[in-house]
Amino acid sequence: MKKTIKKVFVSTAAVAMVMSTMATGAFANTTTGETSITGAENVALTVPTSVNFDVELDGKIQHVTTSLDPLTVVDARGTGLGWSIKLTSDKLKNDSRTLDKSSLRLINAPTINALHGSSSTNVDSGAGDLTGLGVTVASAPADFGMGTFEFAFGESLQLTLHPDETYAESYTTTLNWEILDAPIN
Numbered sequence: 001m002k003k004t005i006k007k008v009f010v011s012t013a014a015v016a017m018v019m020s021t022m023a024t025g026a027f028a029n030t031t032t033g034e035t036s037i038t039g040a041e042n043v044a045l046t047v048p049t050s051v052n053f054d055v056e057l058d059g060k061i062q063h064v065t066t067s068l069d070p071l072t073v074v075d076a077r078g079t080g081l082g083w084s085i086k087l088t089s090d091k092l093k094n095d096s097r098t099l100d101k102s103s104l105r106l107i108n109a110p111t112i113n114a115l116h117g118s119s120s121t122n123v124d125s126g127a128g129d130l131t132g133l134g135v136t137v138a139s140a141p142a143d144f145g146m147g148t149f150e151f152a153f154g155e156s157l158q159l160t161l162h163p164d165e166t167y168a169e170s171y172t173t174t175l176n177w178e179i180l181d182a183p184i185n
Contacts, residue, residue, distance in 0.1 A: 039078030045085065046072040047177045053159050057168060062161045065107065068153035071177075073138065075146050082142045082183035088134030092159075092171040099171060101162040104130040110137065110151035118147025125151060130175070141183045 048069035055064050075083055087106065092099040106127040114120035122144040128135035138151055 037078060040074075040076040043077065043083045043179050043181060044072075044074040045177060045179045046074075048153075048175075051157060051175065055159070055161065057161075057163065057166060059163050061163065063158055064161070065155050065158045067155045068106075068157045070153065071110065071137070071151040073145075073149045073151070073179075075140070075148075077181075078146070080143045080146060081181060082140045082145055084139035084180045084182070084184040085137045086134050086178045086180070086184070087130055087137045088132075088176045088178070089130040090174045090176070091131065092173045094169055094171050097165075097167060097169070097171075099161070099165055101165055103160050104173065104175075105158045105160065106130060106135055106137065106153070106156055107158045108154065108156035110153045110156070112138070113150040113152060115148040115150055118149060119144070120149065123149060127156070134176070136184050137177075139183045 048071065051066060051068060053064050053066050055062065071085070073083070073085065089104040092102050092104075109125040109127045112120045112123055112125055114123070123138065123140045125138045126136050138149070139145075
């Protein structure tokens with residue numbers, strides 16, 4: 001019986017020694033992780049595909065508005081450089097006429113919606129005349145504007161027509177969206 005108690009005591013002591021060695025971390029290992037993150041080459045821009053005005057002439061200067069589909073900006077470059085979007089328009093024209101006095105104007109700054117965990121902090125939007133120099137529709141300074149943003153315009157595109165040059169004909173124009181990989185100062 002003494003022999004059995006000694007064996008149990010010795011076996012228990014050996015297990016306790018091994019367990020205490022494990023508890024002190026003698027067998028601990030570490031894993032080092034490294035992640036390489038790459039970004040997109042440019043800021044991506046999805047623009048409205050078309051815009052239409054329905055106008056019935058009334059012999060006066062007319063201001064007609066229409067809606068503009070949302071604009072989407074994705075800055076996945078991972079640089080924090082900022083960006084800006086400028087919008088200009090050509091004069092309304094057809095095969096025989098150009099409406100020199102008429103203009104297109106963004107009358108309301110778009111509403112900014114930050115998507116997918118992006119922050120709209122310090123991302124700005126603007127409104128103004130699209131002819132000539134145009135208007136900065138949206139911009140983000142350095143260290144802001146990374147991620148995905150939607151700019152909702154709603155009923156904010158205004159066409160101004162002057163009766164002394166506007167014939168009852170169809171006219172076209174082009175909206176020119178320009179994205180700069182840095183903010184406009």
